[in-house]
Amino acid sequence: MNAGSQMIVNVPTPQTLNDVALRLYFSAWSSLIYVRVHFDEAFPPGEDSRPEKGGWAEEWSEYIEGCQPELQAVCSVIQQSNELALKARICAVSPYLLLLNSTPKLSTVPGDIDFSELRTIDASDLPASVNSLCKETLSDEYIRSYNEIRSLRNKIAHLGHAGSKFEPETLLELLVDQYIELWSERAWLTDRVNFASRTGLAFFQDGKYTSAAAEVMCELPLIFTAIKKSAFKKLFGIEKTTRRYLCHACVTDASVRYHEVDPVRSRTAYLKDKFTLHCLMCGVDYSVVREACRSDGCTGNVISRSGYAECDVCHTCGSEQTEAS
Ligand SMILES: [Zn+2]
Ligand SMILES: [Zn+2]
Structure with missing residues (x-):
């Protein structure tokens, strides 16, 4: 009998998961701000700085129509950021809880198990998992918007469009709420x-x-x-x-x-x-x-x-x- 030295490698830490969540978060934020910055460069804001209300309302609406592919990509990034932030919370309790509901293939041949190749909790199960496993729970409001973004992202992934038009302001508001819910101590x-x-x-x-x-x-x-x-x-x-x-x-x-x-x-x-x-x-x-x-x-x-x-x-x-x- 061999004394096995194999182990589980690439086990995630809550810090790295949360860090990536924040990077994605601010990448989405920055993309949304740039949508506006680029518009303002060509069509300087007037008295009323809101483009949808000012003198460029028609141009803005046409521009936002053209921005839809970028805004869809932003929606996916927001979803990914949410998902990783929730995984970070579960991981803080124990990284192995991320494997709930999955049955890793085990082999009689000794060797390392790569955590990153194992299937982790489904995105749809994350809010319930956090609320059952973590001390700090998620608000109903947040869970509702989490599910909304997730279903939009799925539509984009499966159908190529979300079936609805994205507005940068709505996505920005969503990001503000996300930060307040997930990272209020930062x-x-x-x-x-x-x-x-x-x-x-x-x-x-x-x-x-x-x-x-x-x-x-x-x-x-x-x-x-x-x-x-x-x-x-x-x-x-x-x-x-x-x-x-x-x-x-x-x-x-x-x-x-x-x-x-x-x-x-x-x-x-x-x-x-x-x-x-x-x-x-x-x-x-x-x-x-x-x-x-x-x-x-x-x-x-x-x-x-x-x-x-x-x-x-x-x-x-x-x-x-x-x-x-
Ligand atoms: Zn002064
Ligand atoms: Zn300062």
Whole structure:
């Protein structure tokens, strides 16, 4: 009799599964934002920035018609992201629970078993499995939308179309809800930047011409528009109307050759209390002093305590507080 040294290889970890789920999540997000970015480049938004309501309503509708194949692909990516996130939860209890309902072929010939070749739980059984096996359960609302996306994805896979027209806004809203349900303990904007630096595009992000922070800073106005009032509160912990300020560290990261930081559109921080600014993007707390900005025309009164420049910098307009100005 041989003492077997064979083992089960490629056993997944909850971290890697969750990580891939988040990568897919932000890849879907970014595709949806780019649908809009490309349109705005050719048809600049007017008074009403919503393309379906503004002067380009007809062009927008025609464009979205043409975007359907891309939006179908996004739908599949969202489904995959959901699936992996739920598998990560089950895997955290035990990776072997992912094999429930499957009967692996076992052989009398000794040898390693490759986990990645075994059949794991069906997508349709995942919500019930999570709710039976994991401490943290899924809401009815989430399960309903999970099933909806799954059935749309199946139609696309089997029939080549979903039978209904996809709207980018609806898919964006879906993504916002997904994050709130699955990753509420994480910081959305911080994740957005981290995962932007882990895409193919990141190859070009040298920090000189382009950077992950610059990419996200560019889409910031679209991000804040896409996230509705009640979701905003859940995602960022502040009201959508809360006054926001510049984070000098993030502005520095986003200041690259191909991106000029606009002080009005790049505000990522808010006052946690009178003397502390918290940045949603880098997650850091900064202490500030409350003094009137010395720059002409700026009514700001939140000033940094050095650290980023030779002198203090205004968190509203971004100008340095030199005695002369
Ligand atoms: Zn920051
Ligand atoms: Zn100022």
